[in-house]
Amino acid sequence: MTDIYSLLLIIQDVLKRLKKSKLNKTLMNYKKLGNTDLNVSTICLGTMTWGEQNTQEEGFEQMDFALDQGVNFWDTAEIYSIPMREETYGETERIIGNWFQKSNKRKEIILATKVCGNTSNKYIRGGGYNFGRKKITEALEESLKRLKTDYIDLYQLHWPERNTNFFGMHGYEHDERDNDWTPFEEILESLNKFINEGKIRYIGLSNETAWGLSKFLELSKLKKLPKMMSVQNPYNLLNRSYEVGLAEISVREQSGLLAYSPLAFGYLSGKYRNNNLPEKSRMKLFKDFTRYKNENGQRAIEEYYKISKKFNIDFTQMSLKFCEIQPFITSVIIGATTMEQLKTNIESVNVSLTSEIINEINKIQKKYPNPCP
Numbered sequence: 001m002t003d004i005y006s007l008l009l010i011i012q013d014v015l016k017r018l019k020k021s022k023l024n025k026t027l028m029n030y031k032k033l034g035n036t037d038l039n040v041s042t043i044c045l046g047t048m049t050w051g052e053q054n055t056q057e058e059g060f061e062q063m064d065f066a067l068d069q070g071v072n073f074w075d076t077a078e079i080y081s082i083p084m085r086e087e088t089y090g091e092t093e094r095i096i097g098n099w100f101q102k103s104n105k106r107k108e109i110i111l112a113t114k115v116c117g118n119t120s121n122k123y124i125r126g127g128g129y130n131f132g133r134k135k136i137t138e139a140l141e142e143s144l145k146r147l148k149t150d151y152i153d154l155y156q157l158h159w160p161e162r163n164t165n166f167f168g169m170h171g172y173e174h175d176e177r178d179n180d181w182t183p184f185e186e187i188l189e190s191l192n193k194f195i196n197e198g199k200i201r202y203i204g205l206s207n208e209t210a211w212g213l214s215k216f217l218e219l220s221k222l223k224k225l226p227k228m229m230s231v232q233n234p235y236n237l238l239n240r241s242y243e244v245g246l247a248e249i250s251v252r253e254q255s256g257l258l259a260y261s262p263l264a265f266g267y268l269s270g271k272y273r274n275n276n277l278p279e280k281s282r283m284k285l286f287k288d289f290t291r292y293k294n295e296n297g298q299r300a301i302e303e304y305y306k307i308s309k310k311f312n313i314d315f316t317q318m319s320l321k322f323c324e325i326q327p328f329i330t331s332v333i334i335g336a337t338t339m340e341q342l343k344t345n346i347e348s349v350n351v352s353l354t355s356e357i358i359n360e361i362n363k364i365q366k367k368y369p370n371p372c373p
Helices: 002-023 056-068 091-103 133-147 184-196 210-223 246-252 264-269 295-310 315-324 339-350 355-367
Strands: 030-032 039-041 043-046 073-075 110-115 152-157 200-206 228-234 256-260 329-334
Touching (some): 043 339, 133 152, 133 184, 184 200, 210 228, 228 246, 264 295, 264 315, 315 339, 315 355
Parallel strands (some): 043 329, 110 152, 152 200, 200 228, 256 329
């Protein structure tokens, strides 16, 4: 009898552990990347702080945890870590590559990286335009080496070579002399070559306009060249400008938004309220990042914060969930510098926003329309 009783206690303990494990596991959501066969998690692991605000060891911990929680979609770029500087150029890709080598889990990850556009930084292939055949080939080969992989799932053009609006620029000013950038058809031909060689699987854009996306999609159809499967642009409660023009294209053409800066540099977590500047935070370390500091932006943040308190929902998770539920969004790119932040961000997929919450959010958008575009 004693043996049976002991066995029952063991079984009971195991069941408790299993139950606890399931409770701690995030029930991740997935969507198709464009019209590909890839199912990507609706939370994408952003990586741009690794090598600057985060060490390799901390990056490894984030990757281990994210994958365990079902986050199979990771985004990086050749220029990371951020802020851009020669000493840390390519460091984030190197950290990811080292994790692939150590874990042997490359095939479990849908990996996205980016090639930079026009740049004045001479340490990046001498500066200038980067989408021409020679330079984009060099960029891809360098990324593959740093990432210690022989293929990239999603290769993105980080920002346009041409003169247009991105990174929060206001007011389009056309310059007739701005015509030296690489023709879109030539870019698509180069990317098609990489696909045929098995070095990349799919392609996407970043910081792009409605004209740019439409032109690429048009050429893909006319010339039977690869299609842009995604657009990585900013989107958050303080900047919903993607909804004007680009959102409809994303839905109708199956070229969804990969939303970056969903927490507006952390402002939509509430940590900077009342002029608070936490140690090691981005706003404490890099005071030149002023995009979300204007007066109407701060007023809107307070209004959104009050909504989260009224409905007893975590402010960070409310902000992220609002992005995730948009029909034109494929995945929301999070960026964490601590494990606590990472867990909170990932767990946002299990939050529900009622129609009442969404209506109140939309009222604030009408009161302060896109205060930080």
